[in-house]
Amino acid sequence: MNSNRTTTVTLPRIYFVSSGEESADKGKLLLNQLTRLPRSLPCMVQIREKKLSAKELLTLALKAREIELPEGTLLLMNERLDLALAAGLDGVHLPENACSAKLLRPLAPKLIYGCSVHSFSALRIVEEAGADYLLFGPVFDTPSKRVYGAPQGLEKLGTICKKTSLPVFALGGITPKNAALCMAKGAYGIAALSLFQESCRFADTIEELYFNMNL
Amino acid sequence: MMPSSPFLCVITDETLSPLSLAEQALKGGAAMIQLRHKHASGSQLFSWAVAIRKLCQQHQALCIINDRVDIAMASQADGVHLGQQDMPIKAARKLLGQDRIIGVSASSIKEAMQAKKDGANYIGFGHIFPTASKDKEYAPLGPETLRQAAAHISLPIVAIGGISLENAASLISLGASAVAVISAVSRANDPTLAAHNLLCAIQKSRS
Numbered sequence: 001m002n003s004n005r006t007t008t009v010t011l012p013r014i015y016f017v018s019s020g021e022e023s024a025d026k027g028k029l030l031l032n033q034l035t036r037l038p039r040s041l042p043c044m045v046q047i048r049e050k051k052l053s054a055k056e057l058l059t060l061a062l063k064a065r066e067i068e069l070p071e072g073t074l075l076l077m078n079e080r081l082d083l084a085l086a087a088g089l090d091g092v093h094l095p096e097n098a099c100s101a102k103l104l105r106p107l108a109p110k111l112i113y114g115c116s117v118h119s120f121s122a123l124r125i126v127e128e129a130g131a132d133y134l135l136f137g138p139v140f141d142t143p144s145k146r147v148y149g150a151p152q153g154l155e156k157l158g159t160i161c162k163k164t165s166l167p168v169f170a171l172g173g174i175t176p177k178n179a180a181l182c183m184a185k186g187a188y189g190i191a192a193l194s195l196f197q198e199s200c201r202f203a204d205t206i207e208e209l210y211f212n213m214n215l
Numbered sequence: 216m217m218p219s220s221p222f223l224c225v226i227t228d229e230t231l232s233p234l235s236l237a238e239q240a241l242k243g244g245a246a247m248i249q250l251r252h253k254h255a256s257g258s259q260l261f262s263w264a265v266a267i268r269k270l271c272q273q274h275q276a277l278c279i280i281n282d283r284v285d286i287a288m289a290s291q292a293d294g295v296h297l298g299q300q301d302m303p304i305k306a307a308r309k310l311l312g313q314d315r316i317i318g319v320s321a322s323s324i325k326e327a328m329q330a331k332k333d334g335a336n337y338i339g340f341g342h343i344f345p346t347a348s349k350d351k352e353y354a355p356l357g358p359e360t361l362r363q364a365a366a367h368i369s370l371p372i373v374a375i376g377g378i379s380l381e382n383a384a385s386l387i388s389l390g391a392s393a394v395a396v397i398s399a400v401s402r403a404n405d406p407t408l409a410a411h412n413l414l415c416a417i418q419k420s421r422s
Contacts, residue, residue, distance in 0.1 A: 054300065054301045055301060055302060079257055079285075080283075082284035082307070082310055086302065095256075097258050098258060099258055099260070099286060099289055103289045107289060
């Protein structure tokens, strides 16, 4: 839409959100997973560790930046543009109640600004704010979002994708089995959090997802 | 730049509307407002920051944002206040440039000296007295430690923690450049009057 990005990059199709469940872990699981990304499959990786302090987040982001990642992989920070800039990350992901991309982009025009949307009204707002991509969900039932009520469903995902020209990542309860359904509804890619928690199968899960997306 | 001392800094209260508190504190003579709201959303913080910055400009006071360097940048606030668990000073300085103020919380002379070395513009030193405003894991530092810090460190020292109308002036006499308060203003029946009285007390102490 009215994106002001000065450089255009191709966004990867798989979007991995770190879980941040264990504060004692200080993001070690994420760092371990980053070293195990399949070499040929770039990912969007959002550092989202709600239990870490800003200082710890910056340390984690700097460590993540040092890891040699598959070409085209993009590292994003949840909400905090300051931390993304300080660590030299590729962008920020803004929750619906975050400071608007429109206000942040002038501070760092080259970064990627992604936005969460959960409704049609939020879609109009983030389009107007100049988002580079959208994260829409929860599409399917997922334990972490059950407190917010029923999932949004595939039909609404389809409507969102029709209403916007921005790349939409489907989030929430995604598995290798239902990924193709999201893609058929017009999703640009798929995003997941809990799916990647089963650490031993991490790389396999990404490959399986990619294969099932029918790109 | 930093206000001429001695001055009063009022930190917003998590449980109250920061805007009306800031306005009342400024009317009472506060020279620095620190927006501190750990649980507010980014969009809410940004709106408050813009509004408080405007109020501060009208009163020739400084608007400082706690922790969120991004919000300070977006709202063009005068600076940030960083705790020991927030973004390191050097990283924040790179983002904010030399003209913006960086204040840093220190609870020991060692931390305060490190903050000076890293480029802080002022030190929030405390807590000096027992305080109910924040859960504290360590004992109050006491006025003597404040005196030592002020003697050792050539940066403005803003004394914080348990400060009241009764003890504020003594801290300025010991070398603090300012006092920072939350509840002494926010929980007063008349926050404007409370700020005014605190300011009068600390200004008298040094004359």
